[in-house]
Amino acid sequence: MNMIVCVKQVIDPESPPASFRIDPAKNEATLPASVSPVIDPYSEYAVEAALRIKDARGGKITVISLGKNLLRDVVKKPLSMGADELILLEDEAFTEGDSWSTAYALAMAIKKVADYDLIFCGRQTSDWDAGQVGSGIAEILGLPSVTLAQKIEATDGKVRVERVVDDGYEVVEVSLPTLITVSNELGEPRYPTIKGIMAAKKKEPVIWKPADIEVESSQIGAAGRRTRLLKLFQPVHEGECEIVGGDSPEEAAANLVLKLREAKIL
Amino acid sequence: MTEYKGVAIFGEAKEGKLAVITTELLGCGRKLCSDLGQELYCLLIGSDVSNLTQEAIAFGADKVYVVSDPLLEDYQTDSYVTVVERIVRQLTPQILIFGHTSIGRDLAPRLAFRLDTAVSTDCVELSIDPNSKLLLQTKPVYGGNAQAIFTIDTYPQMATVRVKVMSPLQRDDSRQGEVVIIEADLDLQTIRTKVLEKVVEEEEGIKLEDAAVVVSGGRGIGSVEGFKQLEELAKLLKGAVGASRPPCDNGWVPSGYQVGLTGKIIAPDLYIAVAISGSSQHMTGCSGAKTIVAINKDPEANIFQEVQFGVVGDWQKVLPAFTSKVKEIIAE
Ligand SMILES: Cc1cc2nc3c(=O)[nH]c(=O)nc-3n(C[C@H](O)[C@H](O)[C@H](O)COP(=O)(O)OP(=O)(O)OC[C@H]3O[C@@H](n4cnc5c(N)ncnc54)[C@H](O)[C@@H]3O)c2cc1C
Ligand SMILES: Nc1ncnc2c1ncn2[C@@H]1O[C@H](COP(=O)(O)O)[C@@H](O)[C@H]1O
Numbered sequence: 001m002n003m004i005v006c007v008k009q010v011i012d013p014e015s016p017p018a019s020f021r022i023d024p025a026k027n028e029a030t031l032p033a034s035v036s037p038v039i040d041p042y043s044e045y046a047v048e049a050a051l052r053i054k055d056a057r058g059g060k061i062t063v064i065s066l067g068k069n070l071l072r073d074v075v076k077k078p079l080s081m082g083a084d085e086l087i088l089l090e091d092e093a094f095t096e097g098d099s100w101s102t103a104y105a106l107a108m109a110i111k112k113v114a115d116y117d118l119i120f121c122g123r124q125t126s127d128w129d130a131g132q133v134g135s136g137i138a139e140i141l142g143l144p145s146v147t148l149a150q151k152i153e154a155t156d157g158k159v160r161v162e163r164v165v166d167d168g169y170e171v172v173e174v175s176l177p178t179l180i181t182v183s184n185e186l187g188e189p190r191y192p193t194i195k196g197i198m199a200a201k202k203k204e205p206v207i208w209k210p211a212d213i214e215v216e217s218s219q220i221g222a223a224g225r226r227t228r229l230l231k232l233f234q235p236v237h238e239g240e241c242e243i244v245g246g247d248s249p250e251e252a253a254a255n256l257v258l259k260l261r262e263a264k265i266l
Numbered sequence: 267m268t269e270y271k272g273v274a275i276f277g278e279a280k281e282g283k284l285a286v287i288t289t290e291l292l293g294c295g296r297k298l299c300s301d302l303g304q305e306l307y308c309l310l311i312g313s314d315v316s317n318l319t320q321e322a323i324a325f326g327a328d329k330v331y332v333v334s335d336p337l338l339e340d341y342q343t344d345s346y347v348t349v350v351e352r353i354v355r356q357l358t359p360q361i362l363i364f365g366h367t368s369i370g371r372d373l374a375p376r377l378a379f380r381l382d383t384a385v386s387t388d389c390v391e392l393s394i395d396p397n398s399k400l401l402l403q404t405k406p407v408y409g410g411n412a413q414a415i416f417t418i419d420t421y422p423q424m425a426t427v428r429v430k431v432m433s434p435l436q437r438d439d440s441r442q443g444e445v446v447i448i449e450a451d452l453d454l455q456t457i458r459t460k461v462l463e464k465v466v467e468e469e470e471g472i473k474l475e476d477a478a479v480v481v482s483g484g485r486g487i488g489s490v491e492g493f494k495q496l497e498e499l500a501k502l503l504k505g506a507v508g509a510s511r512p513p514c515d516n517g518w519v520p521s522g523y524q525v526g527l528t529g530k531i532i533a534p535d536l537y538i539a540v541a542i543s544g545s546s547q548h549m550t551g552c553s554g555a556k557t558i559v560a561i562n563k564d565p566e567a568n569i570f571q572e573v574q575f576g577v578v579g580d581w582q583k584v585l586p587a588f589t590s591k592v593k594e595i596i597a598e
Contacts, residue, residue, distance in 0.1 A: 013409045017546045017568050020411040029408060099375070100384055124387075128407050128414075129527070131387050132375035135343075139379035144458035145343060147372045160462070165368035168467040170340075174459045184528050185521060226384035230402070231415040241560070241570045249579035253587035256559065256577050261595055265536055265557050266503075 001059030001154060003050045004113060005083065005120045006106055006133065007043040009067050009074050012036065013126035020234070027232045029127070039077050042122025046182040047078045048189035050120050053154050060084045062116075064109050066102060068095045072205070079200035080192035086205040087113070093210050093221050099128075101224030103136025108213040110141065118159065119179040123148055134181035144178045150185035270421040273298050274307040274359035276350065277315075277322060277330075278369060284321050287365035289434035291427060292326040294392055295363060296435060298401070299328075301394040307331060307359060311349055313339035316447075323443035326435050330443060331357070335450035340461040341369045345452055347376050353448060354381060354422065361401050362422040363392070370426045378424050385424035386416045390431045401425065409527055410550025429475075430533040430554055467522055472506045474523065479505030480534045482525055482552070485512035486541025486563070486581065493518055496540060499589045502596065508532070510548045526551035540581045544569025561585065 015035045023030045031037065039047075050061045063078045066089035079086055087109060094105055110119060121134035131147075138145035150169060151162040157176055162169045164183050192200070210220060217223060244259055246252035260266040273295045278285040292308065299306045308327035310318055312334065319330040333349050350373065354362060364370035366388045378385040390413075391404035401423040403416045418424070474480065481500040483493055493507065500507045508530070509523040525532060527547040533554030540561045542548060549572050552558065558573040565578045577584050 011408070013547070014545070017411055017544070018571075020408065020546075022412060029412065098384070100379070103379070123528075126409055129388060129405070129409065130375075131371055132378070132385065135372070135375040136379045139376055145376065146459060147343075148368065163368075165464075168465045170461055170465065171463040172342075172459050173462055178458075188515070226420050227386065227416045227418050229414055229416055232407070232412055233414075234412050237572055239574065241573050241576045243565075243570070243576050243578060245577075249577070249583035250587035252577045252579060253561075253584045254591040256575060257588060257591035257595060259575060260536075260557075260559070263557075266592065266595065 001053060001057050001118065002116045003053065003059055003061045003118045003120065004110055004116050005043070005046050005050050005061060005063050005078065006137070007047060007063050007065045007075070007078055008040040008125050009037050009065060009070055010040045010125060010127045012038045013041065022232050022234060024233075027229055029232070037071060037074055039074060040122060040125045040127070042124055042126060042182070042184070044122075044189045045184055045186050046120040046122045047081055047083060049149065049152055049180070049182045049186055050118070051082050051190065053118070053152065054082065057154055062087060062113055064089065064106060066094050066105055068092065075205070076200045076203070077192060079203055080196040081190055082196060086203065088205045088207050089213070090207055091209050093217060096222035097220060098225045098227045099130045099132035099136060100226045101220050103133045104140060104224060105213070105215055105220045106133065107137045107140035108215045109208060110137065112208070112213050117176045118154070119143070119177070121179065121181045123181045123183045131181075134179055138179035141179075144174050145180070146172050146174055146178065147181040148183045149180050150183055152180060268358050270358045270360040272305045272307055272357070272359045273302070273361040273363070274309060274354070274357060274422070276362070276364045276370065276373070277308045277310045277318070278365060278367060279310070279312055279315050279318055284318055284325065285365070285367075286434075287367060287427075287429050288322070289325045290429070290432040291363050291365060292322065293434040294427065294432040296326040298361060298392060298394055302360070302399065304360070305329060307357060309350065309353055311338055311346065319445045320439070323441050324437045324439045326441075328443050329446060331446050331448055333448045333450050335452065337452050337454070338450060341372075342457055342459050342461065343372055343376055344457045344459065346373050347380060348452065348456060349450055350377055351380055359422050362424045364424075364426045366426040366428050374424055374426045381422070383420040383422060383424060384418045385426065386418070387426045389425045389427050392425060392427065406550050408546070410546035410553075429531055467520070469506075469520075469522055472504065474506045474508055474525070474530055475532055477506035477532075478534055479503040479536045479538070480508045480525070480532060480552070480555075481505060481538045481540065482508035482510065482542060483513055483540050484510040484542030487513060487518070490518045495585055495589070499538070499585065499592065502589065502592055503536075505534070505536075510542045510545070539569060539573070540585060542569055543567050544572055561588075
């Protein structure tokens with residue numbers, strides 16, 4: 001089974017909300033120097049999904065990441081978890097894109113890899129929370145897609161996918177090759193092993209430039225955008241929290257109930 | 267050149283009626299239409315949706331486009347994208363809106379790429395820019411830490427809209443509208459997936475999404491037993507129990523209890539957050555609540571930045587006292 005996983009480097013979404021800042025001049029989230037970027041957690045579920053299939057049936061996992069300033073220790077994490085190859089689309093021309101231009105560049109890179117049965121993406125990314133790149137890649141490559149997978153079982157030439165829906169899940173069967181986006185219900189991604197980390201250290205990523213994947217320069221990065229970001233801002237919270245006190249926790253609790261009743265909330 | 271005009275919304279049915287999100291989209295679409303001076307279209311697609319046309323009109327649609335076919339019983343990407351693509355190419359709406367539901371979040375992105383346009387997902391506000399007349403799309407990003415406003419340069423301008431953020435219009439059965447019936451005309455060969463089974467995971471009692479009061483617990487609750495105490499309070503207030511992600515990951519409660527970005531988005535009258543730190547990913551799921559109350563032992567917890575009332579203290583002491591005081595006032 002030949003698998004491809006798309007993985008994005010992002011600002012750590014679990015850094016404390018109070019440390020999150022926006023540079024209004026650039027309309028950009030800024031990264032405090034103390035916070036290292038991470039692999040987008042949803043992409044990590046996608047890596048885990050591929051690894052589980054590799055565990056069950058064997059195969060090869062190629063990871064592709066598009067971005068700038070990709071820290072090797074960060075983007076190599078999927079290798080240390082057990083993936084086999086790493087391709088980086090690392091060039092100024094690829095960056096500042098939107099879902100459209102990102103999906104296009106990734107799809108062209110996947111075309112170049114050529115040999116694949118399954119492509120995995122995360123259900124969304126933890127920065128723009130778009131949830132489009134997976135479907136976009138599938139559409140550009142003319143492949144079927146199943147989104148929001150919580151369990152994937154591969155059989156010969158087919159996969160069976162549990163797809164999370166609003167009131168439960170459905171079981172969908174699709175033939176290969178196909179694209180699957182993975183949801184967090186899959187379960188925790190594994191930790192890298194020491195052996196994995198050592199192996200990843202030795203492996204050099206392959207770097208592809210726009211010319212390597214035969215993309216049109218008008219379609220990638222900022223040039224390929226179809227959406228415009230007018231404004232990025234942090235919503236302000238109106239009002240302050242009223243801390244209800246008392247001589248003891250029990251009394252504070254009782255005071256809170258009275259307060260809520262006074263305000264006609266209870 | 268094609269002229270793009272009108273606002274179209276993708277309708278969904280639930281239990282033989284219009285889904286609530288669809289009435290919300292109609293309400294939102296109506297406003298956009300009056301700003302643009304254009305018509306509101308509702309697409310209804312499914313195996314048995316012909317009987318919903320009047321309801322769509324009563325909630326604000328001017329024209330309803332119906333495709334009813336047994337092959338459309340299950341949502342499948344290939345069949346739905348094909349059908350909606352065909353209608354949209356004929357109708358050429360300026361704006362095309364979906365609910366951010368399990369259907370919308372799959373269908374809208376794929377369709378946007380097929381139509382060579384773009385979509386903004388999970389929007390919480392849509393409006394028309396008075397100068398450019400473009401659709402301004404506001405959506406939470408960075409797990410709820412920030413919001414972004416986007417426009418799209420291509421047509422139709424597409425969006426998916428978060429549940430429970432738009433208000434439906436009052437149902438008006440005297441409204442008049444037009445119904446257009448369209449054949450599905452599907453080629454079975456083009457549907458590459460097969461739905462083998464659907465599993466509904468029903469919660470007991472009042473549904474989290476519908477409850478007026480939600481009592482939610484976080485990692486600090488610590489155990490299954492702890493959640494029993496939350497259940498007692500929820501029952502008393504005729505509400506439901508929710509949770510942040512760790513209790514779901516730890517198996518103290520089913521995953522359907524999760525509130526937040528990757529869980530349920532809810533908007534109860536009262537949300538009581540117990541031993542929850544207030545991460546952006548959690549708060550984005552409950553910030554639509556009218557009142558939020560937090561109980562947390564850490565006075566520095568982020569949650570106190572985002573709520574109206576709080577008690578600083580160990581929940582094991584605060585909650586039982588809270589519950590018994592509630593009992594007291596209910597008995598009065
Ligand atoms: C991409 C992504 C998506 C996510 N999606 C979601 C989501 O949908 N929903 C969600 O909830 N999370 C989500 N998360 C996780 C989120 O970032 C936080 O990790 C999570 O919400 C923390 O849960 P918590 O507040 O219960 O736990 P913690 O942050 O560990 O907080 C526990 C709190 O309990 C308090 N406490 C402990 N003991 C007591 C006591 N005895 N009495 C009173 N207070 C006590 C502590 O002071 C602390 O504030 C997501 C994360 C990522 C990266
Ligand atoms: N720059 C990128 N490089 C590699 N994969 C990406 C990139 N952006 C998005 N993806 C993949 O697409 C998924 C959904 O992203 P999005 O549509 O941007 O929310 C992510 O979880 C990744 O698997």
